[in-house]
Amino acid sequence: MERIVLRQLDRNQGEMLLNMGPHHPSTHGVINFLLQADGEIIKQAIPEVGYLHRGMEKIAEQTAYHGYMPYTDRVDYLAAIFANHGYALAVERLAGIEVPPRAEYLRVIASELNRIASHLIAVGSMVMDLGAFTPFLLGIREREKLNDFFEELVGSRLTYNYVRIGGVAHDLTPGFAERVLGFLDRFIPFLEEYDRLISYNEIFVGRLANIGVIDAGEATAWGLSGPNIRSSGVSWDLRRDDPYSVYPDLEFDVVVGKGWRGVLGDCYDRYYARIDEMRQSVRILRQAFARIPEGDIVAPKVPRKLKPPAGASCYAAVESARGELGYWVASDGTDRPTRLKIRTGSFTAMEIIKTKSRGLMIADLVALISSLDVVAPEIDR
């Protein structure tokens, strides 16, 4: 890779090769960007991924269906519930397991709490990359409260391992719903404070508006998903368009970019789409807590050794905080999948950086990377 860039360098024009990463403060994990730069202006930035490759898909072929669940937490450490959920969904469809309604609601509650936690990190790190440290830590403060909820519900604070094939691991603890609803009541004013502090700041808007514009056609062609494609004006949300779990019963708006501070699909749209999605998650959570039925939290007859029919294969995807997180599972009749493929939002988002970085300045590239909200382990798996 490095040699390719070196060959293209126009040294007479003073161009240089800059290695941005793998240990760089704004690449959010171990990713390397090979920058062909003329001073501050970038000719092209080639993302070099693979530093965090752990062979997750290969591990799945040697692990029983139930045993693979903890590995999925590590697909995306900021939004582990989605990775759990997607895998469980795929295996359940493959083996034809019915999930009790209470478990579905618990999955939605955990997912939406996790979406808020993940988006807080996403907008916070974007703000931090632009030089403001305080809003980031205020977001971390709120996420800390969410982590307390997760500790209570799941048992862990980072790699939440909550969803099981056929249900979830634990029921709600006494008083959990009241505490979360109390938090949500204080969370909406916090978002308004956050807006006043940073979202409407002139310097901040000036740094993000009209930078890294991805129009609807490009977003579709590059296979973006999640908040990234929605902020380009494409209304595409798996929760609504490919319904799973109990999302069809819940009422929420699909947040679409408005282009209200610049062009539709610029970095500011991608930033603000995440703030708006947190508001929608609050709506979903309130409804879910109001409607959650009594009953089992795990399907009664899930065999210890799960053996889906031979030759069957299935794809199931969830709307993760970083876009479509899908699992394709193929079975050969044994208790292990013959092949498991994970499709993540960050990986596709990573590709578009190469074309979108042309002519940007280094400071803009930092904004572009963080606005796409890529997470290194989700890229590499």
Add this chain to the structure above:
Amino acid sequence: MMPEGMTSPDLVGLIERWVVSTLGLSGNWAPVVLLGAAGAVAAIMLTFVAVFAGPVTWVERRVAGRLQSRIGPNRVGPQGILQWLADGIKNLLKEDLIPEAADSLLFRLAPYLVFGGMFGAFVVLPFSAVGIAADLDIGIVYVLAITSIVVVGLIMSGWASNNKWSLLGGMRAAAQIVSYEVPTALALLVPVIISGSLSTQGIIRAQGAWPWEWNIAHSPLAFAAFFLYFVGALAEGNRTPFDIPEAESELVSGYNTEYSGFRFLAFAFAEWANLWIMSAVATTLFLGGWHVPGLEEIVGAMGAKVADTSVLYNLAGLVVFTAKSSLLVLMVIQVRWTLPRLRVDQLMSVSWKYLVPLSFVALVGTAAWMLAVVEVPALDVVARGLTFVAFAFLTVSGFLRARQNRILASEKRDWKWFI
């Protein structure tokens, strides 16, 4: 060296005369005495810089902590006030690494230039009526000139590190500081015109003790010049929102990426010292310096006259000056922890498109204002009143806004905000 019978005494001159008169030395000893006196004053100033730059890092971290709803350093000493000593010792004990590919000589030289340039400015920074190392006739020009040496040090460190990120940081620093030198210098000329003096003590003496007698209240243009200077000084000191030469999320750490140990400390030291310099210059030129409000009236009512060399008077002046400067330092710190950072081209356009034309307007307008005041003396009273009211309004509305934010965020009242 000050001539006999000067109006504005300074520390070097005082020590020199004291030594000569106590020891009864002849004129042949003058160069030796002068050198000794200058060395003594340099030691005093260096101690001041150290004692300011150290604890202010603690203050900054505590302020940042409160802004970010966390505690900040509180382990070393009461409330962590000795944290700076621990950090300093840690840095001194680190190995002084010089990269193999670096230009060794320039690499080692650069921190001295940066620190020397900053420290040199302390020669003309006044603390009280006599508390100034040497009252140069061209004090303001000297400050501008000596702090420009810092740029050479920064670009040198960026180049000599043989690291592309350092180089980018050095280039950014050079471009930024040279650009912002223009509006800063122009804004500094406004009080020079008003006071008719380039000497820092002369400018302070030309102002009064009360807020409406300060240069900032002289005219709306001087009021604007204060803010122009302040923004320019923020940029010259590489402070947020203009901290792009050391933007950690873009350039790793900028020009000081490859430095460690004491050399790194020298960069940090210079940055904190600069915090004091910019606040002290703003206090000197715009905010009345070390004048103690009400003192002259009280002493005058008792039928006496304030002597410049009186110890009490100087101490009171020191307290007033430090209080004013510290408030500005706190403001800079709060700005740093609130705002995001500009992009390089935005930074340049702020300087060349807005600050430079505005400071020209302020400069020429002030000159015209001075002429107009001669014709219509009432203009002066009205303008001083109005600008004072504007200043008060800004301060009060700032407090009100903070209060409103506190109520909106439903937080408890908290008077410990500064620690």
